[in-house]
Amino acid sequence: MVSILPLVLTDATAHMRGKKLVGPVSLTLSPKGFTMVIGPNGAGKTTLLRLMHGLQRCTKGQVEWAVPAAQARDRQGFVFQSPIMMRRNVADSLAYPLRLRGMSKAEAQEKVAKCAGNFGLSDLLENVAPLLSGGEKQKLSLARALITEPEILFLDEPCANLDGRATREIEHILQQVQARGTRLVMSTHDMGQARRLAQDVIFLMQGKVHEHAAAESFFSAPTTAEAKAFINGDIVE
Amino acid sequence: MSGYSDGFGGAWKLIFTLDPDLYEIIFLSLQVTITAVIIASIIGLPMGAWLAVNRFMFRRYVIAVLNALMGLPPVVVGLFVYMALSRAGPLGGFGLLFSPAAMIIAQVIIITPLIASISHQTIRDLWAEYHDLLISMNATRTQRIRALLWDGRRALLTATLAGFGRAIGEVGAIMIVGGNIEHATRVLTTAIALETGKGNFAFAMGLGLVLIVIAVIINLAIHIVGKTERASTW
Ligand SMILES: Nc1ncnc2c1ncn2[C@@H]1O[C@H](COP(=O)(O)OP(=O)(O)O)[C@@H](O)[C@H]1O
């Protein structure tokens, strides 16, 4: 199967009721890697990820996959900052994206059991999703997004509402996922997390990409004053 | 107060001796109302879901009209249905006036807006919650509506129960279009009105007790459905 990557943004811009939220952004996401999108609150991280995934309409410029957009859609996953839990138990929540794709009940069940094992959700299969703890919800979101084996996974500050232990668990899973070849694009406002995981960094401020660079060079030698300040932990707006 | 206690005692006797006239009325009431609820649900539930998920011109107005229809005085509905079904009316040819069918039509008109409106609110809230997820998962329009109806099924059941409660206790419209004809269109509410007027308290109270029991069961069912939703014993 031909890859849906690279993803190319050309002057991609998102407006909402005449107000510009993000852009114009031009960048390319290569087929492999772990991209971290960083920047202060309101910089446009969420909007940029939604724009790439197609949840936010591109009002100017282009967002182009290597295949037609309709074909690319089924091969992406998205993990939201606050988990969206369907009013179902964990097993049915995990089976849902598979059933949407027409997989038989038996086949889905088998895959759900295996996936739940990988994510440490096996004991929770009968639990009701909206009543899980924050960490469990986010693990379920991650498992649900990955169960269809997407080529690329977007994560919008997935650890923003989690404690240290749950964060470490998620990061561990993400490193394994990346090692298996899934393309990851994740936003965070946690510098430590960006340093631990990033292979390349997109630094956003006020809806514009200030820098897009390999992680080492970004952290050791940022080219803009804003990025330098942000890395140092100074307050930037 | 002897009339009161006599009526009460007589009522129980009628109920427990399985008085055929009493049970004929109960049976017809349930038949008419259940049929009306089924028809109103078939129209109202998908209509509510459709209004919640689709964007179109005048959508707000359609919803406003729906909410206004919910407050329609049943007597006026009865009047309109009567005029439509009477011999000179547009539907006069079917000869439905003073039949159970006429009562079903009136009840459907009264409770469909209620069911559609409650299901619209339910589905709208659930859609707001699920929107990004279902779009991200690339669910088709049909798949989306199916997920919303299924995951909202408890609230939707509450909507149909509320419709049932309203319909079974309705008297004005039913009286006008049904005519309260013995052995034909006499139901719980219209019979109570008639028997009370005649001073036949035992029979009226027997019917009243049955109606109360039905209403209590309905409200209990609504309560239980709501509780399982909150406690999430799904
Ligand atoms: N639905 C929306 N309507 C109007 N403005 C929005 C909407 N979503 C986001 N914004 C604005 O877009 C900008 C970027 O927001 P966001 O992408 O959420 O930033 P971040 O995720 O980096 O905190 C902010 O100024 C925010 O107020």
Ligand SMILES: [Mg+2]
């Ligand atoms: Mg955000």
